[in-house]
Amino acid sequence: MSVEYEVVIGLEVHTELKTKTKIFCSCPTEFGSEENTHVCPVCLGLPGVLPVLNKRVLEFAVRTGLALDCQIAGFSKFDRKNYFYPDLPKAYQISQYDLPICYHGCLEIEIGGAAKKIGITRIHMEEDAGKLVHDGATINTSAYSLGDYNRAGVPLLEIVSEPDLRSPEEARIYLEKLKAILEYIDVSDVKMEEGSLRCDANISLRPQGAKTLGTKAEIKNMNSFKALQKALEYEIERQRKILEKGGRIIQETRTWDDAQGVTASMRSKEEAHDYRYFPDPDLVPLVVDPQWVKEIKDSLPELPDTKRKRLTSEMALPDYDARIITGSKALADFFDRVVAGYNEPKTVSNWMMGELLRLLNAKGIEIDKCKVTPENFAALLQIQADGTISGTMAKTVFEEMFSTGQDPALIIREKGLVQISDEGILAGVIDKVIAANPQSVADYKAGKEKTLGSLVGQVMKETKGQANPRIVNKLLKEKLPLFPA
Amino acid sequence: MKITVSDTEHVAKLARLDLSEQEKKRYTQSLNDILGYMEVLNRVDTTGVEPTAHVLKLQNVFREDTIRPGLDKKLALDNAPEQENGCFKVPRIV
Numbered sequence: 001m002s003v004e005y006e007v008v009i010g011l012e013v014h015t016e017l018k019t020k021t022k023i024f025c026s027c028p029t030e031f032g033s034e035e036n037t038h039v040c041p042v043c044l045g046l047p048g049v050l051p052v053l054n055k056r057v058l059e060f061a062v063r064t065g066l067a068l069d070c071q072i073a074g075f076s077k078f079d080r081k082n083y084f085y086p087d088l089p090k091a092y093q094i095s096q097y098d099l100p101i102c103y104h105g106c107l108e109i110e111i112g113g114a115a116k117k118i119g120i121t122r123i124h125m126e127e128d129a130g131k132l133v134h135d136g137a138t139i140n141t142s143a144y145s146l147g148d149y150n151r152a153g154v155p156l157l158e159i160v161s162e163p164d165l166r167s168p169e170e171a172r173i174y175l176e177k178l179k180a181i182l183e184y185i186d187v188s189d190v191k192m193e194e195g196s197l198r199c200d201a202n203i204s205l206r207p208q209g210a211k212t213l214g215t216k217a218e219i220k221n222m223n224s225f226k227a228l229q230k231a232l233e234y235e236i237e238r239q240r241k242i243l244e245k246g247g248r249i250i251q252e253t254r255t256w257d258d259a260q261g262v263t264a265s266m267r268s269k270e271e272a273h274d275y276r277y278f279p280d281p282d283l284v285p286l287v288v289d290p291q292w293v294k295e296i297k298d299s300l301p302e303l304p305d306t307k308r309k310r311l312t313s314e315m316a317l318p319d320y321d322a323r324i325i326t327g328s329k330a331l332a333d334f335f336d337r338v339v340a341g342y343n344e345p346k347t348v349s350n351w352m353m354g355e356l357l358r359l360l361n362a363k364g365i366e367i368d369k370c371k372v373t374p375e376n377f378a379a380l381l382q383i384q385a386d387g388t389i390s391g392t393m394a395k396t397v398f399e400e401m402f403s404t405g406q407d408p409a410l411i412i413r414e415k416g417l418v419q420i421s422d423e424g425i426l427a428g429v430i431d432k433v434i435a436a437n438p439q440s441v442a443d444y445k446a447g448k449e450k451t452l453g454s455l456v457g458q459v460m461k462e463t464k465g466q467a468n469p470r471i472v473n474k475l476l477k478e479k480l481p482l483f484p485a
Numbered sequence: 486m487k488i489t490v491s492d493t494e495h496v497a498k499l500a501r502l503d504l505s506e507q508e509k510k511r512y513t514q515s516l517n518d519i520l521g522y523m524e525v526l527n528r529v530d531t532t533g534v535e536p537t538a539h540v541l542k543l544q545n546v547f548r549e550d551t552i553r554p555g556l557d558k559k560l561a562l563d564n565a566p567e568q569e570n571g572c573f574k575v576p577r578i579v
């Protein structure tokens with residue numbers, strides 16, 4: 001009989017903070033600039049320099065800690081993590097070891113309809129490393145590497161979860177939720193593809209019911225939510241096979257190869273984790289003022305869960321819609337701004353869930369690149385509500401707005417998209433359609449009520465979609481009584 | 486705690502120091518002397534004394550989040566032993 005295994009996962013998430021300058025020097029943090037143009041003696045680790053903490057980094061760390069229900073340390077300090085790697089100009093990384101700024105937090109996720117609390121062990125501040133480009137295909141086949149230190153010293157938060165996650169799906173949901181919170185509190189761009197949100201996972205298996213943890217592997221290089229889930233699924237199978245054969249898991253760091261769909265050992269040297277941390281004498285300790293913490297707490301914006309509850313309770317949105325809309329801050333903000341201009345939340349939500357997301361997905365773009373402004377979106381919904389244009393027309397106008405970013409009133413005028421509601425004009429068209437479709441008319445009269453739809457369609461076609469369908473329906477029914485009066 | 490030659494070798498390797506056999510012996514002795522002194526210090530009653538995180542009585546030294554010009558790219562690279570395409574060129578890593 002085979003043993004049932006329990007999966008145990010903890011995540012270490014690194015997020016780059018969106019400050020203007022680096023953590024310990026005044027170089028810009030801007031992404032994607034020419035190599036080595038955002039450097040100075042401090043972030044290049046030249047001798048005789050003194051790092052000074054960017055106050056905004058501490059504020060963002062506290063804000064993140066509060067959003068994740070953490071305790072904020074009254075006393076905290078920076079330490080040096082020593083290792084030789086050429087992306088690290090000083091041969092040590094300034095980080096926090098035993099006194100991190102935040103600890104003992106939690107984040108609630110929803111799994112299979114039930115809420116589950118995931119513990120946050122700690123959050124600490126540290127500096128990012130530079131970027132290396134290898135001359136060969138991989139680091140192992142490269143004769144040399146090229147160092148760009150624009151990223152060296154960009155502020156990072158490392159957010160460490162408790163080993164409370166029990167499946168790759170839970171890990172993905174946790175990361176998605178964490179990303180949304182970081183986005184809501186506006187401390188990071190959280191773009192996995194640009195590396196401003198990165199995730200490593202510790203994963204182990206243990207026989208169901210066992211109290212002690214199994215030997216874990218640390219998985220790196222998962223650059224998307226999908227990669228995280230796939231890498232963990234792969235790793236579970238790998239470890240399960242070893243354990244089922246009576247083998248032992250080696251504690252090691254493994255890298256996810258997305259193209260091959262496998263994790264591979266990084267052949268870590270035995271002393272790789274011997275970082276010899278010690279307090280950084282260049283940086284003085286931090287004593288956080290509780291009054292300042294309170295001010296930050298009071299200034300926290302509405303978080304995704306609170307917002308979702310408000311959308312379902314106050315605005316009567318279905319939970320599914322509310323979840324999608326609040327799943328990203330950009331989408332939630334967009335929703336708020338459309339509703340500010342057109343106060344029918346349910347209609348706005350329907351349009352966002354339908355047309356907007358459909359077009360965004362089809363074009364593969366994010367909401368922040370969408371050309372339709374919330375104000376124009378609201379204007380369109382108002383024009384439709386006034387009866388000036390039909391729902392079908394509104395969709396055509398929306399598509400045009402989506403590709404050009406133009407004002408809906410302008411598009412309607414240019415395309416001559418005004419709905420015809422004049423009964424006199426429509427009656428003339430209807431007479432023509434009745435005369436041209438004797439068969440449909442006969443079917444309808446014989447009791448096939450659905451045929452009316454095709455007649456309405458013909459009228460719409462004749463009027464190039466401009467007829468008011470409600471009036472066309474009404475007139476057709478009047479002209480074709482089912483039971484002779 | 487007694488430091489052995491193999492501990493010294495391990496620490497030297499981490500620090501990328503190439504020690505001669507004679508140096509290994511000398512540093513093993515030095516490290517043991519230092520740790521021995523720590524044991525003397527350990528005998529002091531430190532009940533109620535906060536661990537020292539910094540020798541200066543300073544805390545909360547901050548900078549505002551304001552951009553200031555750093556090093557010109559050419560200047561930054563001038564002292565590099567080797568450079569290529571505007572980057573610092575470093576030897577094979579693994």
Ligand SMILES: [Zn+2]
Binds near residue numbers: 025039040041555
């Ligand atoms: Zn700098």
